[in-house]
Amino acid sequence: MSDPKAMNLRFPDPAQRTAIAAAAKQAGVSMQEYILSAAYERATAVEQRFLEGFKASMARSGAAFAAEAGSLDASAEQRESEREALRELQQRGQGHAA
Numbered sequence: 708m709s710d711p712k713a714m715n716l717r718f719p720d721p722a723q724r725t726a727i728a729a730a731a732k733q734a735g736v737s738m739q740e741y742i743l744s745a746a747y748e749r750a751t752a753v754e755q756r757f758l759e760g761f762k763a764s765m766a767r768s769g770a771a772f773a774a775e776a777g778s779l780d781a782s783a784e785q786r787e788s789e790r791e792a793l794r795e796l797q798q799r800g801q802g803h804a805a
Contacts, residue, residue: 716742 718724731741
């Protein structure tokens with residue numbers, strides 16, 4: 708009798724079944740194990756490709772932010788002139804309110 712835990716392996720193409728059976732026999736495993744191993748390898752390869760693309764994207768983004776960081780960081784002179792302009796605006800605003 709067949710194993711109740713075994714996968715139902717139906718192939719519409721007999722040549723496909725023969726090829727998989729031969730590959731499984733050459734690998735020394737059952738057809739079920741061969742198919743599951745191939746599916747796992749393919750899934751992990753897709754995952755690996757995604758992760759590599761994601762890491763490359765993060766590196767590009769990081770480089771872009773690093774390049775802009777120098778232009779965003781105001782110098783001490785610029786910060787002081789901004790504070791002075793803010794004080795002037797606040798003084799004018801208080802004068803109008805009174």
